[in-house]
Amino acid sequence: MSAQKEETLAVRISRSLADRIIAGAIAPGTRLRQDHIAEEFGASHVPVREAFRRLEAQGLAVSEPRRGVRVASFQLSEVKEVAEMRAALEVLALRHAAPHLTPAILSAAEEATRAGDNSKDVRSWEEANRRFHRLIITPCAMPRLLAAIDDLHAASARFLFAAWRSAWEAQTDHDHQAILQALRQGQIDVACTVLSRHVQWIGRRPVATAGGDTQDAFAIIG
Amino acid sequence: MSAQKEETLAVRISRSLADRIIAGAIAPGTRLRQDHIAEEFGASHVPVREAFRRLEAQGLAVSEPRRGVRVASFQLSEVKEVAEMRAALEVLALRHAAPHLTPAILSAAEEATRAGDNSKDVRSWEEANRRFHRLIITPCAMPRLLAAIDDLHAASARFLFAAWRSAWEAQTDHDHQAILQALRQGQIDVACTVLSRHVQWIGRRPVATAGGDTQDAFAIIG
DNA sequence: GTTTGACAAATTATCTATAATTTGAGGTGG
DNA sequence: CCACCTCAAATTATAGATAATTTGTCAAAC
Incomplete structure (x- = not known):
C-alpha cells in the first residue's frame, strides 16, 4: 500500500475537492466545512x-474571514x-x-481531436479537448505560462459541465483540424488566429434552474 | 488597537513574507522554516x-514535500x-x-509617470510604474485578469530589485507618455502596440556575485 | 585526504485537544 | 412584525505531542 509518493495530504485533498467542484458535484456557493471534510x-x-x-x-473557492470557505460562483462575464x-x-x-512541434506531437494531437469527436459524454470530450490544447502548447517550455493556462482550463471545464451536465452531442471539431493543418504547413500566424477565435467561441444553452424556469447557460466550447 | 480588520493571520504573514521576498531581503533558495517564522x-x-x-x-516560494519551503529562484528565461x-x-x-478611461484617470497616470521620472531609488520608481500600469487597465473590470497581472508585477519587481538593488538612475519614460498620448487620441491599437513593446523591454546590468566575479542580471524595466 | 557510515539534532507533517470569536438560528417580549 | 437576547455551531488560532525524514557532525575506514 503506502503510496505516499512525495505528495502531501493537503495536495491530495485539494485535488480531490477541485475535481468535484469542476465536475459540478459541489454546487457554487456551497460552504466547505473544514471539520466535515477533515472527517471525510x-x-x-x-x-x-x-x-x-x-x-x-485556483479561483475555485472563495474565503471570507471568520465565515469560512465557499465554492466560487460564476457568471457570464467570468466565462468571457x-x-x-x-x-x-x-x-x-x-x-x-x-518551432518545437514534431510530427509525433501533431499526430498525437490529431488522435486527441478524433477522440473528442467520438466522445459520448461531456467529460470525455473535455478530457480529449484539454489533451489537444496541452499537446500543442507544452513544447513552449514556459512553466509559469503553462500553469496559468491549466488553471484557466479548470475554470473552462467548470463552466462547461455546469451547462452541459447531461445531453451532449459531439460534433467534428473543424477548428482543431484547421490548426493542425496550419501548423504542419508552417503557417504559424494562421494557426494562432484560428486558435484565438476557437477558444473564444462561447456556446449557449437553455438550462432548467432550481426554481423551475429555464435560463441560458454559457460555456467555452474549445 | 486590535486592527483585526477582517484579515486572517495567514494573509498578514504571507503578505509580510512576500514583501521581503520581492524586496530581495530574503535571498532566492533560502529555506523558510515554519517554526522560526511562527516564533517571529x-x-x-x-x-x-x-x-x-x-x-x-504566487510563485514566490516553492515547496518540496517533507523538505520544506524555499524562496523561489529565477533565471533569465523566467524574466522573459x-x-x-x-x-x-x-x-x-x-x-x-x-473605452472606460476618463480624463481624470489619464491625468492620474500622467502624474504617476512624472513621479517615476523623479524617483531617487528603485523602490519608489517601481511603485510609481506599477501605479501607472494599474491605473490604465483597472477600468477593464476583469477581476481574474487583474489578479493575474498583479502576480506578474510582483515577479517583475523581484527581478528588478535583484538587479538594481542600489545605483538607480531615473530617466524620463517616453513609452508611458506615448501610451497616454495615443489613448487621449483614441488610438487604442497604437497604445497597445507601445505597451506590448514597453513591458517586453529587458534591461541588463552587471552585478557582483557572492563569488567575487560579476555576472549579468536582467530585469523588466516597464 | 576523501569517502563512508552512524548517530544526534533539526524540521516537516500530522494529530489531538482546547480557547476565543463570530455567525446564525430560534425564541421571547414589546 | 420587529428588536433583542441567548445559545449552539463553526471558524480561527494556540499548544503540545509524535512519527518520519532530512540534515549535519564526527569518527573510522579505505
Whole structure:
C-alpha cells in the first residue's frame, strides 16, 4: 500500500475537492466545512485548511474571514473573461511551441481531436479537448505560462459541465483540424488566429434552474 | 488597537513574507522554516503553513514535500516569460479598459509617470510604474485578469530589485507618455502596440556575485 | 585526504485537544 | 412584525505531542 509518493495530504485533498467542484458535484456557493471534510478524508483540520488556500488560489473557492470557505460562483462575464485570457495566453504559448512541434506531437494531437469527436459524454470530450490544447502548447517550455493556462482550463471545464451536465452531442471539431493543418504547413500566424477565435467561441444553452424556469447557460466550447 | 480588520493571520504573514521576498531581503533558495517564522510573528505553525501555500500560489516560494519551503529562484528565461505574459495580458486588459478611461484617470497616470521620472531609488520608481500600469487597465473590470497581472508585477519587481538593488538612475519614460498620448487620441491599437513593446523591454546590468566575479542580471524595466 | 557510515539534532507533517470569536438560528417580549 | 437576547455551531488560532525524514557532525575506514 503506502503510496505516499512525495505528495502531501493537503495536495491530495485539494485535488480531490477541485475535481468535484469542476465536475459540478459541489454546487457554487456551497460552504466547505473544514471539520466535515477533515472527517471525510480521515484527516485533521490543518491539511484541510491548507487545501482551502490552494483552491482559493485556483479561483475555485472563495474565503471570507471568520465565515469560512465557499465554492466560487460564476457568471457570464467570468466565462468571457476566462475565454479571452485563454486566447491571449494560449496564442503566446503556441507561438513559442510551434518551432518545437514534431510530427509525433501533431499526430498525437490529431488522435486527441478524433477522440473528442467520438466522445459520448461531456467529460470525455473535455478530457480529449484539454489533451489537444496541452499537446500543442507544452513544447513552449514556459512553466509559469503553462500553469496559468491549466488553471484557466479548470475554470473552462467548470463552466462547461455546469451547462452541459447531461445531453451532449459531439460534433467534428473543424477548428482543431484547421490548426493542425496550419501548423504542419508552417503557417504559424494562421494557426494562432484560428486558435484565438476557437477558444473564444462561447456556446449557449437553455438550462432548467432550481426554481423551475429555464435560463441560458454559457460555456467555452474549445 | 486590535486592527483585526477582517484579515486572517495567514494573509498578514504571507503578505509580510512576500514583501521581503520581492524586496530581495530574503535571498532566492533560502529555506523558510515554519517554526522560526511562527516564533517571529508570535504565531503558531498552522497559519504559517497556510501563508506558505499562498506564497507558493504566487510563485514566490516553492515547496518540496517533507523538505520544506524555499524562496523561489529565477533565471533569465523566467524574466522573459513574465515579460511576455505581462505583454499579452496587459494588452488584453487595456483593450477592454480603453473605452472606460476618463480624463481624470489619464491625468492620474500622467502624474504617476512624472513621479517615476523623479524617483531617487528603485523602490519608489517601481511603485510609481506599477501605479501607472494599474491605473490604465483597472477600468477593464476583469477581476481574474487583474489578479493575474498583479502576480506578474510582483515577479517583475523581484527581478528588478535583484538587479538594481542600489545605483538607480531615473530617466524620463517616453513609452508611458506615448501610451497616454495615443489613448487621449483614441488610438487604442497604437497604445497597445507601445505597451506590448514597453513591458517586453529587458534591461541588463552587471552585478557582483557572492563569488567575487560579476555576472549579468536582467530585469523588466516597464 | 576523501569517502563512508552512524548517530544526534533539526524540521516537516500530522494529530489531538482546547480557547476565543463570530455567525446564525430560534425564541421571547414589546 | 420587529428588536433583542441567548445559545449552539463553526471558524480561527494556540499548544503540545509524535512519527518520519532530512540534515549535519564526527569518527573510522579505505
